[in-house]
Amino acid sequence: MSFDEGPVLEFMFETFENIDRALFLKLNGFHNEALDAVIPVLTYFPTWTPLFLLVVFFLVRKYKKRSSLFLLILPIMILCSDQGSNLVKKSVKRYRPTHNTEIGTQVHTVEGYKGGQYGFVSGHAANSFALATIVILLFPVMNRWLKIVCVLWALLICYTRIYLGVHYPSDLFVGACIGIVSAILMHRLFLVLDKKLFSSLT
Numbered sequence: 001m002s003f004d005e006g007p008v009l010e011f012m013f014e015t016f017e018n019i020d021r022a023l024f025l026k027l028n029g030f031h032n033e034a035l036d037a038v039i040p041v042l043t044y045f046p047t048w049t050p051l052f053l054l055v056v057f058f059l060v061r062k063y064k065k066r067s068s069l070f071l072l073i074l075p076i077m078i079l080c081s082d083q084g085s086n087l088v089k090k091s092v093k094r095y096r097p098t099h100n101t102e103i104g105t106q107v108h109t110v111e112g113y114k115g116g117q118y119g120f121v122s123g124h125a126a127n128s129f130a131l132a133t134i135v136i137l138l139f140p141v142m143n144r145w146l147k148i149v150c151v152l153w154a155l156l157i158c159y160t161r162i163y164l165g166v167h168y169p170s171d172l173f174v175g176a177c178i179g180i181v182s183a184i185l186m187h188r189l190f191l192v193l194d195k196k197l198f199s200s201l202t
Contacts, residue, residue: 027163028108028163048153051153056071076186077186078131081127088178096115097165128176129176130182133183
């Protein structure tokens with residue numbers, strides 16, 4: 001007796017899609033004029049430049065000459081997370097909520113911003129979680145609450161994408177996974193280069 005997995009997989013995928021859409025519409029539905037003004041600013045990475053510079057300052061103070069390695073691997077990490085998400089996006093070609101004809105009229109947008117045509121996966125989620133993860137890895141003795149702040153910052157970036165209506169929760173989850181993996185790989189590269197060029201991390 002053979003078992004046809006096709007209908008089962010189709011049912012599972014459809015169920016997941018419905019849950020993803022329902023959760024998106026629920027979260028996207030919480031909006032007001034104040035947030036409409038603030039969210040577009042928060043989702044824009046250059047807004048956080050002072051925070052990034054502060055992190056670089058502490059990296060230089062902790063690692064001194066070895067901090068140059070971080071400045072080397074950081075662009076590589078962002079390239080991996082950003083281009084990795086773009087590669088998936090162009091391969092899967094899943095429409096963003098704002099471009100989905102089935103729910104497009106239900107999506108709350110801000111100033112007509114709809115983003116590009118495809119949204120799976122989120123580059124914002126990939127990049128923010130890559131940055132948050134690499135900071136946590138480079139400061140292993142960081143206060144627990146500061147680690148929580150790093151994660152909350154990345155989650156905030158993700159929420160802005162739902163608020164603006166351009167990503168489903170699954171877009172953000174998979175994007176975050178890509179970012180975390182990119183950060184872990186780059187941290188290992190950091191350790192290898194540090195051992196070869198300088199001394200082992202203490």
